[in-house]
Amino acid sequence: MTALRPLSGRSRSLRCSSEKMEGTGSWDVLEWTKLDSASWSGSYSNLDCLLESERIIFEACGVILINTDEAGTLLLSNFRILFLSEGTRKLIPLGTIPFVAIEKFNKLALKVQSNKYHNNENAPTRLLQVTGKDMRIVVYGFRPGTKQRRSVVDALLRCNKPERVWDLYAFTCGPSKFGNTNPKERLLNEYFRLLGKSSQRASMNMIKDGTFTLSNDLWRITNLNSNYDLCQSYPFALMVPKSISDEELIQTSTFRARCRLPVISWCHPGSGAVIARSSQPLVGLMMNMRSTSDEKLVTSFCTQLAGHKGARRKLYIVDARPRKNALANGAKGGGSESSSNYLQSEIVFLGIDNIHAMRESFSRLRDYLDMHGTTSSDGTSSFLRHGGWTWGGGNLSSMSASVSLLGDSGWLSHIQSILAGVAWIAARVAMESASVLVHCSDGWDRTTQLVSLACLLLDPYYRTFSGFQALVEKDWLAFGHPFSDRVGMPNVSESGNFELPIQSSSARSFPSSPVRQSPGSAAAQSSSSSYGLNNYSPIFLQWLDCVSQLMRMYPSAFEYSPTFLVDFTDCLLSGRFGNFLCNSEKERQQCGISETCGCLWAYLADLRSSGGTSHVHCNPFYDPSRYDGPLLPPAAALAPTLWPQFHLRWACPVEPNATETEDQCRAMTAKYSEMKKVTHPA
Incomplete structure (x- = not known):
């Protein structure tokens, strides 16, 4: 060279x-x-x-x-x-x-x-x-x-x-001092917390033996998917209604796209309401196919309301897609539910666009920022450009045209649609004690955005550092958001024949169907394996953008700061750590990610330990006593803005730092602590 x-x-x-x-x-x-x-x-x-x-x-x-x-x-x-x-x-x-x-x-x-x-x-x-x-x-x-x-x-x-996933730098550098503990243990501990069994702690022996099947009065943890035979893109442990048997779960899986049957993501500790998730039902071209086991499972989310003898709670089935898109999926066997088939239910369509629309919108936003930032990839500042696009010294019409380009990108409109849907879901759970089942087509993009954001609004635990990790690991990683495809990295299916044995607590046989592919069918369940731009989409970045909008609305409700979100995003996109490699929990286990790659969470925790509560990742305005319940933002507050710490850091680097107030607060706190040491020595 x-x-x-x-x-x-x-x-x-x-x-x-x-x-x-x-x-x-x-x-x-x-x-x-x-x-x-x-x-x-x-x-x-x-x-x-x-x-x-x-x-x-x-x-x-x-x-x-x-x-x-x-x-x-x-x-x-x-x-x-x-x-x-x-x-x-x-x-x-x-x-x-x-x-x-x-x-x-x-x-x-x-x-x-x-x-x-x-x-x-x-x-x-x-x-x-x-x-x-x-x-x-x-x-x-x-x-x-x-x-x-x-x-x-x-x-x-x-x-x-x-070409291969193990050619990435994450495998080259190894776990180092940022070693990864087993994510399966962390998932079980989160399930135990949701069931009110926090005194129980998960262990590898418990996972190996399949003895993690705890329950409360309403819900239970099943080990039915411990070998990933039921659903390859779901986690090894699932939380389901106690009244539903494993055999009924198997039958239900054949009625849902990619075998992603309805399961519980979060349950309210007081009212018993749940947020559940799934993929679309396979109702067929005429929208008339039914499954009694699916109907029984979904109806079981409508448990009896506490304090109302004989009254059952309402169930909202939230389809994240535009209605016309859901109907169009009928040509491929998919579609949406009919409220007449599900007791106490109401079907709601949120009209959120698919991954391709989000990818194009993100690209247009990036081009807009590059064109109208203080620095640009063409070597000039927007203040120095000539003609109709000039900001500095330009006329009002040119400035208005530039602003309209931001709107034309559609990014903020998409953010608002997601936030509006999430606020509506959270309000139904918190104010009506209703249960909500959320799905889109495959149940791993829009569904994950909505479910995890609703959890963030409803549960103050998820607004802490440990809770944020638990939320991301549960709803994004364990439930199979295809990070390799969406972030644009090689996945296991393109890396050659590489199969590690997966330990199973028990052997089960699953029925085959001449009409639908069986639950264990790789063709039925695996995400698209194309390592190309067609599957790339900034779905997780969009979710983080939504989180930043909520942090702007409620600046004292989150333990972590906007700087933490940006550093977390950079770590994810860098490919330096193994947490977000592959498309599912099963694939990460096949590749031995937790044993061979560094852990993003351990790295960020190590950074925080160096600065304590004054670290830039810690929100100096955090007031957990003030926000110890659900956050229910009104519609008028959901108008989004650009995420300055992320969107503007490259295009407008000389603008005032968006976290300047936080930095000043930290400096004042540190100075006050030093003064106390002088005036009140130990």
């Missing part, structure tokens, strides 16, 4: 890190020569920014970060692109991005609109645009005639899209 490095002192190219390239200065002062890779491969081994097991595999010097007009060195490691400032030799965050966080990259010709490169024959005409899954669009400029860009593109083609 060949790298390019300037011979002369770096201080001559940029006299200070803030000096801008004007005219031909920045490029003309660089002298170039080829340097054999063997002579530089170890020169960055002592960089303090390198992670454990991270090593540099390529170097390109004198590269320009077009967005901010900075010269520096572009490095490729086995984990990410790194961009070091020419003047300070520090990492530039905008130009540093993990491979897994790259959505796409492509070569461009010079299109910058400013005059800094005018009549400069040495201008960086070889451009490489990198589009990130975290809202950034970065452009690197390479000097012509150096073949640097070609080498970088070749390296990215090898590193950006690994």
